[in-house]
Amino acid sequence: MTPLANEDPRLDLIRDRAAWMRRRALRMVNRSKLGHIGGDFSATDILATLYFGVLRYDPAEPRAPGRDRFVMSKGHASGVLYTALAAAGYFPEDWLDSYMAPGSLLNGHPNRMYLPGVEANTGPLGHGFPIAVGIAIAGQLSGDGYRTYVLTGDGEQQEGSNWEAAMTASHRGLANLTLIVDRNGLQQGDLTEDTVSLEPLDARYRAFGWEVTEVDGHDPAELLSVLGAPVGARTRPLCVIARTVKGKGVSFMENRAKWHHGVPSEAEYEAAMAELGG
Amino acid sequence: MTRMDRTPGTFDCRKAFAETMEELARADERIVVVVNDSVGSSNLTGFRAAFPDRTINVGIAEQNMVGVGAGLANGARIPFVSAASCFLSGRALEQVKADVAYSGYNVKLVGQSSGVAYGELGATHHSIEDFAWLRALDPLTVIAPADPWETEAALRWAAAHEGPVYLRLSRMKVPDLGPDADGRRRFEPGRARVMRRGDDVAILALGTTVHLAMEAAEALAAQGTGARVLSVHTLSPLDEAAVLAAAQETGALVTAEEALVRGGLGGAVAELTSAHRPVPLERVGFDGFQKTGPVDWLFREAGLTGAGIAEAARRAMRRRDG
Numbered sequence: 157m158t159p160l161a162n163e164d165p166r167l168d169l170i171r172d173r174a175a176w177m178r179r180r181a182l183r184m185v186n187r188s189k190l191g192h193i194g195g196d197f198s199a200t201d202i203l204a205t206l207y208f209g210v211l212r213y214d215p216a217e218p219r220a221p222g223r224d225r226f227v228m229s230k231g232h233a234s235g236v237l238y239t240a241l242a243a244a245g246y247f248p249e250d251w252l253d254s255y256m257a258p259g260s261l262l263n264g265h266p267n268r269m270y271l272p273g274v275e276a277n278t279g280p281l282g283h284g285f286p287i288a289v290g291i292a293i294a295g296q297l298s299g300d301g302y303r304t305y306v307l308t309g310d311g312e313q314q315e316g317s318n319w320e321a322a323m324t325a326s327h328r329g330l331a332n333l334t335l336i337v338d339r340n341g342l343q344q345g346d347l348t349e350d351t352v353s354l355e356p357l358d359a360r361y362r363a364f365g366w367e368v369t370e371v372d373g374h375d376p377a378e379l380l381s382v383l384g385a386p387v388g389a390r391t392r393p394l395c396v397i398a399r400t401v402k403g404k405g406v407s408f409m410e411n412r413a414k415w416h417h418g419v420p421s422e423a424e425y426e427a428a429m430a431e432l433g434g
Numbered sequence: 435m436t437r438m439d440r441t442p443g444t445f446d447c448r449k450a451f452a453e454t455m456e457e458l459a460r461a462d463e464r465i466v467v468v469v470n471d472s473v474g475s476s477n478l479t480g481f482r483a484a485f486p487d488r489t490i491n492v493g494i495a496e497q498n499m500v501g502v503g504a505g506l507a508n509g510a511r512i513p514f515v516s517a518a519s520c521f522l523s524g525r526a527l528e529q530v531k532a533d534v535a536y537s538g539y540n541v542k543l544v545g546q547s548s549g550v551a552y553g554e555l556g557a558t559h560h561s562i563e564d565f566a567w568l569r570a571l572d573p574l575t576v577i578a579p580a581d582p583w584e585t586e587a588a589l590r591w592a593a594a595h596e597g598p599v600y601l602r603l604s605r606m607k608v609p610d611l612g613p614d615a616d617g618r619r620r621f622e623p624g625r626a627r628v629m630r631r632g633d634d635v636a637i638l639a640l641g642t643t644v645h646l647a648m649e650a651a652e653a654l655a656a657q658g659t660g661a662r663v664l665s666v667h668t669l670s671p672l673d674e675a676a677v678l679a680a681a682q683e684t685g686a687l688v689t690a691e692e693a694l695v696r697g698g699l700g701g702a703v704a705e706l707t708s709a710h711r712p713v714p715l716e717r718v719g720f721d722g723f724q725k726t727g728p729v730d731w732l733f734r735e736a737g738l739t740g741a742g743i744a745e746a747a748r749r750a751m752r753r754r755d756g
Contacts, residue, residue: 221510269538275508277537280528286498287533290468290505290513293490297466298509317529320498327493 163377166209170376174204177239178405179434184235184255186425190264191256194415196236198340198373198400199307203240205379206305215245218272222300225291227275229284230309230338231265232417237274238262246273282315284308285335289321292333292393305383307336311343314352319364325393326365333393334383335366338373340402344416361395373398406431444607448546450582451603452477454589455514459485465593466490466506468515470499476516476546496521500529500543507539512593519545519602520552523564534598535571542592543600548578549642549692550724550732551605557723566697568600569670575623576670578602578641581611584667587621595623604642604692606729611644611665626673632660635747636680636687640666640699643690643718646733649740650690654747661747672702681711686750688716690743692733695719714753716746 177200185191203226211224228237235255242249254260261270265279275291278284288306295302308318325333337357341347348354358368367390371378382396402416403409406428409418420428459465459481466488473482473491482489490506492499496517503515515522522545523530534541545564552559568576577592577599579585585603592599613619614627621627629644630651639647644665651661662680666673681687687707689700700717707713718737725732733739737746 225508267536276504277532280532282497283501283529283533286501286529287505287508289498290502291508292505293502294506294509294511297487297511300509317495317497317501320492320495321501324492324495324498324502 164380166380167376170204170208170380173208173243174201174376175433177204177236177243179429179432180239180252181235182420182425182428182432184238184252185419187253188256189419191235191419192232192417193235194342194402194409194412194418195230195233195309195338195340197404197406197409198402199230199233199338200236200404201374201376202307202336202338202379202398203236205376205383207240207244209376209380210384211305212302213244215273218246222302224302225275225288225304227278227284227288227291227304227306228266229278229288229306230281230312231278231284234262234264234266237266241271241273244273247271281309281312282317285318285321288333289325289330292325292330293328295332296328296330303332303334303387305334305336307338309343310337310339310341310354311348311351313337313354313357322361322364322366329391330393331387331390334396335393336383336396336398338400339397340400342402342411342413342416344413346413357397365392366395367392368395368397370397370399373400374404444609445582446605446607447579447582447585447603448477448605450585451544451589452480454586456481456484458589458593459488462512462593464510464512466511466513468492468499468503468506468513470494470496470517470521472517472546475518476544478516496525497529500526501533503541504533504537504539507541512540512542514542514544516544516546518559519548519561519564520559523561523567527567530568530574531571535574538573539598540596541598543598545600545602547605548602549604550720550729553729553732554726556726560724562693562720562724564602565669565691565693565699566701569697569702573598574670575599575668576602577623577668579667580639580641580644580665581608583610583619584621584665588667591621591623602641606642608642609645611648621667624668624671624673626676627665627667628662629665630661630663632662633683634660634686635751636662636664636684637690637743637747638664638666638677638680638687638699638703639690640669642692643738646738646740646743647690650743650747653740653744659747659751666699669699669702672706674706677703677706678711681707681713685713686747686754687713688718688743688746688750690718690738692738693719695721714750716750718743718746
């Protein structure tokens, strides 16, 4: 896609990387016959925007003290995280082919001890957000000026530990912390609202002392303008509710709980790849 | 108050903890504490006064507390996460597993008022399962110091060590055990201290039971039995060489711990010796949820006294000589 006049030049790269990440994540799932493709696709544009438009990092020095941090709390969407890290240069692209193979460094859920660029060993839900709060407190103490971003699923918000973390973050005025909720509306078994409802999610976070913004989680321009905005005078942590579509990009996967961890047949794989331009 | 609290010349190891923490924090600005409304119960009031910014109180939220600890380690801090051990090890067990042990974060978990220190408050507040739970988390070093000196030494080691540690402290007063059988005070993680020599039977203890093991050894000596006493301050990784040497050289073992005998030190010694050097083993400790009662009563009921441990030693020797 050609950038529009006046459009942020980063957007072209973000869109290009997002398209590549979707194709690559699909290939990984097809190869391993395992994975969480629906959640990978709902988060793809968010991760592409973060890694190719927002975060300051150096893949050659993955633990540089002043780096911006991204914590993937919805660790089951490791597929999309791995594609982002490979595209960002943390490790060679061909490592992706070992996704979930026996003994692979590309575990079903990310492991910081195995892979550069991973900040936290998530998987059980409700863990990444408290860790991100700790990182943000460390940043506040040191005055290093780095930003911390954490992505949770929406069903994940049912874990109580998130609300413990939300209280701590607002109490301490962690303006350097941004929570992104991948609001695709579906959890493993059903709609979130038919399981244990989350709405009004925005009002809940406001009541917990957060600043709240809603965005189209598949529009890099909107994501970039919100996630890339400087902290400025904001004194509260920021919650970005990203309206997303589970399985986004493949028509027969979109909005269907089956694709939470569905594995495509060969015919479905070919059809999905064609839709993704691969 | 318990009988132990009234014993002359005894010490509350929380004082050693508090003083050492302040000293360590003065020397290293990376050190912070994370608490769950447990500043007072962790004896950290002085620390907070000296280092208000480095005292991070997350409120009554233990899962968050441990996750925040991991995040602080990510941000190059050295967090000491200090809370009542029943909640730290129980409520936050998955965070201890995933965020600290499995993630390899440089977090120091400090379990306060462990064992049955909260005697009358009952089994919800007893922390006798923590040894079994946390010993299962391989990368986590598990240490239970026996006296103020071991407490200070363990803290200093933990602060300098890069890796996750669980320090199990008590508020029960214990005597200063003094130097080891070689006349030295030396703390090496993973190396048991030989507090008394003897080749007739060996008593392995840690934390609040080491001084009781010494009492038992005195009683046994009066009857002509030489009991070896080991302070196995590091439960994990266990000093396998010292345990197997004790099994080989005495042929009769006793473990004594303020914890469940299933899975704790007794479990660890049974696993090791059954595989490599099977000998009679008597495990003294708790066998399940405990009733309400003062600490010294709970100890007596479980046989955690000098006399009770000496009797366990005699049982082990009878089985050996059988």
